[in-house]
Amino acid sequence: MTTYNIQHRIHTLALFYPRKGESYPEFELDGIRFSHWLYNFTEGHKTRFWLAEKQIEANDFRTAYAGFYKSIRQIIAQISLLSQCYNNFYNEPFLIHKQNSDIAYFRYTRKSNGVPLAIEENFINALEKLEQKQINAEFFYYWNDMLNVTGYSAKLLLICSALEALAKSPINPKGKKGKQDFFKGILGEDLQEKIWKTDSAVRNRLVHGEYFNEETDNENYLDQIYDKVVEYLNDYVFEEKIIRRVTNPQRHPDNNKEGGSYFIKRIDKSPSFDLKSLVEGCDIDFCGYLGRFELLPGNIGSSY
Numbered sequence: 001m002t003t004y005n006i007q008h009r010i011h012t013l014a015l016f017y018p019r020k021g022e023s024y025p026e027f028e029l030d031g032i033r034f035s036h037w038l039y040n041f042t043e044g045h046k047t048r049f050w051l052a053e054k055q056i057e058a059n060d061f062r063t064a065y066a067g068f069y070k071s072i073r074q075i076i077a078q079i080s081l082l083s084q085c086y087n088n089f090y091n092e093p094f095l096i097h098k099q100n101s102d103i104a105y106f107r108y109t110r111k112s113n114g115v116p117l118a119i120e121e122n123f124i125n126a127l128e129k130l131e132q133k134q135i136n137a138e139f140f141y142y143w144n145d146m147l148n149v150t151g152y153s154a155k156l157l158l159i160c161s162a163l164e165a166l167a168k169s170p171i172n173p174k175g176k177k178g179k180q181d182f183f184k185g186i187l188g189e190d191l192q193e194k195i196w197k198t199d200s201a202v203r204n205r206l207v208h209g210e211y212f213n214e215e216t217d218n219e220n221y222l223d224q225i226y227d228k229v230v231e232y233l234n235d236y237v238f239e240e241k242i243i244r245r246v247t248n249p250q251r252h253p254d255n256n257k258e259g260g261s262y263f264i265k266r267i268d269k270s271p272s273f274d275l276k277s278l279v280e281g282c283d284i285d286f287c288g289y290l291g292r293f294e295l296l297p298g299n300i301g302s303s304y
Contacts, residue, residue: 001057003099004064007275008072009037009092010050014083030071031055037276051276052089061096061105061304091257095275098304102266103296104273105304108282109259114251126242133237138165150255153206156222160195160203163229171237186232191224226250263300264293 018025026035037049052072058064072089080087097104142162146155163186166172167179174181184192195203202221230243270293271277281289
């Protein structure tokens with residue numbers, strides 16, 4: 001077993017202050033030390049980030065991160081309840097450093113802008129067709145909500161609700177009694193069973209308080225449903241390819257990231273392995289700062 005030090009950034013609107021008798025705002029839970037990314041007594045909290053750090057004994061860096069992820073995921077979810085605001089560590093930078101090693105694994109991300117999508121010239125005609133098809137307005141409300149929210153579980157439940165509303169529209173001649181056949185016609189039998197048909201189907205589990213199973217729910221159900229509904233609308237509502245296939249549909253102005261993962265090795269005059277310094281240096285001059293380390297091939301991960 002080897003000791004790994006993991007540092008992870010958290011994006012949050014929550015603030016906390018030094019406890020009585022302490023000089024700096026920090027706390028520890030389940031072996032994870034939480035502190036503000038940048039804080040001083042004159043200006044207070046200068047960023048919307050926290051830093052989480054933990055040492056973990058593990059056989060390799062992937063196992064170490066899996067243990068860290070399990071702990072921090074639950075803690076952040078509990079903090080969101082108490083703080084009543086945004087808390088997220090997904091897609092934030094992190095660093096994994098094996099004790100006494102001159103190599104570290106660095107995941108760097110930074111904010112990027114959402115890329116717009118151009119509407120086709122015939123979209124006015126398409127809107128007129130939608131008016132003629134007598135589709136319940138609730139379908140469009142749910143679909144719009146699905147596109148506007150972030151978060152996989154929220155989007156998945158909303159797209160399922162959109163389909164429920166579509167099944168209640170005059171476009172489904174069998175109505176409620178034929179709902180499952182309607183879903184099967186859109187999604188196909190295999191996907192319909194995974195989403196709806198049994199008590200263990202993912203939509204039914206989520207509605208009844210059972211979260212995703214990390215071992216079995218390893219498909220992107222959201223993208224699969226999205227593609228199937230778009231295909232159905234093109235074929236049976238518009239009767240032509242009105243909604244075109246694009247790269248990265250469901251685009252959103254928030255939570256867009258770009259970045260990469262790197263094994264970095266300290267060489268002469270390299271900075272220490274510190275997540276905050278790495279991120280801030282890369283934010284200013286990515287190539288210049290990361291060039292102060294030796295970049296190693298990804299296959300080193302098999303022995304790290």
